[in-house]
Amino acid sequence: MDAQCSECPIRYRAVCAKCDSEELEQLEEIKFYRTYEAGQTIAWAGDELTFLASVVSGVATLGQTLEDGRTQMLGLLLPSDFVGRPGRASSAYDVVAVSNVTLCCFRRKPFESMLMQTPAIGERLLEMTMDELDAAREWMMILGRKTAREKIASLLSIFARRESAGPFPARATGVKITLPLTREAMADYLGLTLETVSRQISALKREGIIHLEGKRNVTIPDMARLLQETGDEGARGHFA
Amino acid sequence: MDAQCSECPIRYRAVCAKCDSEELEQLEEIKFYRTYEAGQTIAWAGDELTFLASVVSGVATLGQTLEDGRTQMLGLLLPSDFVGRPGRASSAYDVVAVSNVTLCCFRRKPFESMLMQTPAIGERLLEMTMDELDAAREWMMILGRKTAREKIASLLSIFARRESAGPFPARATGVKITLPLTREAMADYLGLTLETVSRQISALKREGIIHLEGKRNVTIPDMARLLQETGDEGARGHFA
DNA sequence: CGATTGTTTGAATGAGTTCAACGTACGTGG
DNA sequence: CCACGTACGTTGAACTCATTCAAACAATCG
Incomplete structure (x- = not known):
């Protein structure tokens, strides 16, 4: 029943x-799938x-x-993101499924x-954790110092960056994105009220x-225009 | 001239x-010390x-x-903290010495x-990065959802927690701390103005x-009283 | 000394919140 | 198929907390 890693x-x-x-085979043995429905809490x-x-x-x-x-x-968990912290038995955060979610779980x-x-696992986990840390810090800047308008523009451009995955075609035109979150969830993300x-x-x-x-x-008819509203310096492509 | 790791x-x-x-010996060969004076910028x-x-x-x-x-x-760098990101040639952040600073530098x-x-290095770096990530997320909560008063109370209690290093004597009385930051630096940390x-x-x-x-x-004559002002639930000791 | 840096305090302003009403889409059961 | 309920979203108006602008104070240093 468990799908093949390959x-x-x-x-x-x-x-x-x-x-x-070979390592994948080892992983196959300790993994199982679990699914959650939209709205369900995975862990408090x-x-x-x-x-x-x-x-x-x-x-x-x-x-x-x-x-x-x-x-x-404090973060969005998208496909490929990692849940939990090795060495810690309890969740430090609330984890909630926004859409239907499938997890590939490893017994602790x-x-x-x-x-x-x-080493292959540790190396990859380190990379991913450092990426998360960068994302968290980018978010600290947004939460601490940006205006409501800049926060929204930043969120939209982050979604756009992610959707057109890869480095940013700053001169992109007509980019389309689908918001994965409700207004309330965006508000919780940005430290605002849903009305704002x-x-x-x-x-x-x-x-x-x-x-x-x-x-x-x-x-987004003109990405450059949106980026101007983020408050970040004009055209700098985030994260080389 | 380089001090002994031991x-x-x-x-x-x-x-x-x-x-x-043995690994320390290897490190000795690629390390050198560098010092910065208070106020100096280590990297833009x-x-x-x-x-x-x-x-x-x-x-x-x-x-x-x-x-x-x-x-x-986005963070305070205290003794033992790590600077820079393996695999990335440029600093993503401004790094500024607040007091006189000595770094133990490794050629990239x-x-x-x-x-x-x-493995010993990767494992430790992973642990440290995960700790940083937790700290960053704690700040996100503070920046996004706390009032000015709660932010100040949180900052003071974090300093207190650190000074009396170790888990928290929540019933502590007469704790003394020295603020390592100016009002302006606290403001930059908390996403406030120095006047506030x-x-x-x-x-x-x-x-x-x-x-x-x-x-x-x-x-702090009564730690419990300060903790009440942080907005965190009553007495929960952060981070086991 | 004056100059500089860090801090405190006051008064006016404003961005975002709060409270409240209304709109829209969707699903369910009569 | 339509009425109704619910969940999500929009809009308005009053209010409030933090910011902004301004002035003054304290400590330190040439």
Whole structure:
């Protein structure tokens, strides 16, 4: 029932990306799939997490909640992203499936010992963790110093960057993206209220910087124009 | 001239913490020390960084600047923290010495190949990177969802946590801390203006939650009272 | 000394929140 | 097929917290 690693859609991007076929065989033995429906909680902060996992398909969010209910999203988990922390038995964050999600789960103990013995896994995990750290820091800049309008523009351009995966065609025109999040989730991500998100999106639309079809489909007629609104310096392509 | 690794003050906390004596010898060959004076910039975002390094002594900040001059601090670099990213030739951030700083620098290329061949280094670097990621995410919560007063209270309690290094004596009384940062640097850290920082500190003082002697020395008569002001749930000790 | 750097405090302004109403799409059951 | 409920989104108006602009204070250093 478990699909073959060799045919896995995230074979070359997930934590196993650098593994050879022999190592994949070892992984096959400690892995199992698990699925969650949109809206389901995969783990609450503090819960025990008996597995570590790769997101195979779907989108999940990583977040945290203050006592009085204020929430902040700390990361988006997209296909190939890694869930959990080796060496820590409980989740430090709330993990929630936004769409239907399939995880490729590794039992914790065996995965941890494999991690110790298999450089290919450790190397890849290090790369991925450093990427996450860069993303978290980019987000700190957005949360700490940007205006609501800049936050929205930044979020849209990050989605665009990701959708047209790869370095940025800064002179791109007519880029289309589908927002994977509700207004509320965007607000939680950007440290805003959902009303402010809605207003700023409306404003960008009114000014022709984006076009909306329905509520989730955005067209960006002129990427450079959107990038100007992010507050980042003019044309600098993020992350060489 | 290069000090012996075996006598290094950060021997058991830095990236080399898990190395055996043979590996240390290898490191000795590619390392050199470099010092910076308080206020000096170690690297600007975008600069080429020909080395990777450990902070041996002193405090530095990791920050980023928007075109119009707004700055956000993204991390504090304390002794044993790692500077730079293997595989990336340029610094993604501004790195500034806050006090006099000594770095133990490794030439990039040889360090990177050692990293590939020495599991002890990769493992430790992974741990440290995951810790940084947790810290970055804690800040995201602070930046995105906390009020000015909560931000200040959080910063003070983080300093207190660090000063009384180790898990938290939540019932501590009369804890004294010395602020390692100016009001402006705190503002850059918390995503506030320096005026707001000053006002909130004054307010906490007025209400007896903290006592000030001079501008840098803070006494916290009742830690629990300060923790209540952070907005985090009552007494939860962060990070087991 | 004045100059500089860091800090405090005040008053006015404004960006974003809060509270509230309304709109729109979709699914379910009568 | 339409009425109704629910979830998501938009818009308006009042309010508020933090910022901005401004002035003054304190400590340190040539």
